[in-house]
Amino acid sequence: xxxxxxxxxxxxxxxxxxxxxxxxxxxxxxxxxxxxxxxxxxxxxxxxxxxxxxxxxxxxxxxxxxxxxxxxxxxxxxxxxxxx
Amino acid sequence: xxxxxxxxxxxxxxxxxxxxxxxxxxxxxxxxxxxxxxxxxxxxxxxxxxxxxxxxxxxxxxxxxxxxxxxxxxxxxxxxxxxxxxxxxxxxxxxxxxxxxxxxxxxxxxxxxxxxxxxxxxxxxxxxxxxxxxxxxxxxxxxxxxxxxxxxxxxxxxxxxxxxxxxxxxxxxxxxxxxxxxxxxxx
Numbered sequence: 001x002x003x004x005x006x007x008x009x010x011x012x013x014x015x016x017x018x019x020x021x022x023x024x025x026x027x028x029x030x031x032x033x034x035x036x037x038x039x040x041x042x043x044x045x046x047x048x049x050x051x052x053x054x055x056x057x058x059x060x061x062x063x064x065x066x067x068x069x070x071x072x073x074x075x076x077x078x079x080x081x082x083x084x
Numbered sequence: 085x086x087x088x089x090x091x092x093x094x095x096x097x098x099x100x101x102x103x104x105x106x107x108x109x110x111x112x113x114x115x116x117x118x119x120x121x122x123x124x125x126x127x128x129x130x131x132x133x134x135x136x137x138x139x140x141x142x143x144x145x146x147x148x149x150x151x152x153x154x155x156x157x158x159x160x161x162x163x164x165x166x167x168x169x170x171x172x173x174x175x176x177x178x179x180x181x182x183x184x185x186x187x188x189x190x191x192x193x194x195x196x197x198x199x200x201x202x203x204x205x206x207x208x209x210x211x212x213x214x215x216x217x218x219x220x221x222x223x224x225x226x227x228x229x230x231x232x233x234x235x236x237x238x239x240x241x242x243x244x245x246x247x248x249x250x251x252x253x254x255x256x257x258x259x260x261x262x263x264x265x266x267x268x269x270x271x
Contacts, residue, residue: 034152035238042100045100045107045110046100049105049106062155065155066154068153
């Protein structure tokens, strides 16, 4: 899967939980789920569950621990897809 | 070190479906899930335990200057007792144990670590200014010289004319509510 496809798909997944719409305009790997998009911390669980469903992967606790930005999420997805 | 967390239960209901497949498994260990599902009011217990984890996350982040991280299961709630609109319990983080107190209302939960000396819950978003007013009064410092800044890790600190006052505090807001917790004896 191409990087851009993963990013597009992440954007679609996270959009329903975004509380700061401006953050979506400049959606890139640096975008921070909590700081830039103001996703609330309980909804980060939903983002993770949606990512698991979308990519058919399992995100373990250790991977989740460092999932703060879109880039973090993309790297985790790529890693999981590669080892699947 | 101090940490607090406030949850607007009406908003939590709108924002999250805790009964969603996999939701509880991602944030609670088995023992926590059992206690939640066996409780008289599972929903209240979901958000009570979540607020405990969040409050202690803030406390340890401040205590150890930790980079932000997201690992709710690293915070384990134990000995949770709910009684007459109040709750108490402990949260274990790695080998360390933090005691917490919570206040439960029909539409809101506020949790803070027990070293909190002064806490304030507000039905709107004004806790930041309330906190500054409190410090101003307690320390006899003009309000306009006080400020709240955030460090590189996102941990807030209080300044007087730009100098860090080293006063541990925690602010939280959610929906219609906000709150602060404060310890003036620096613990």
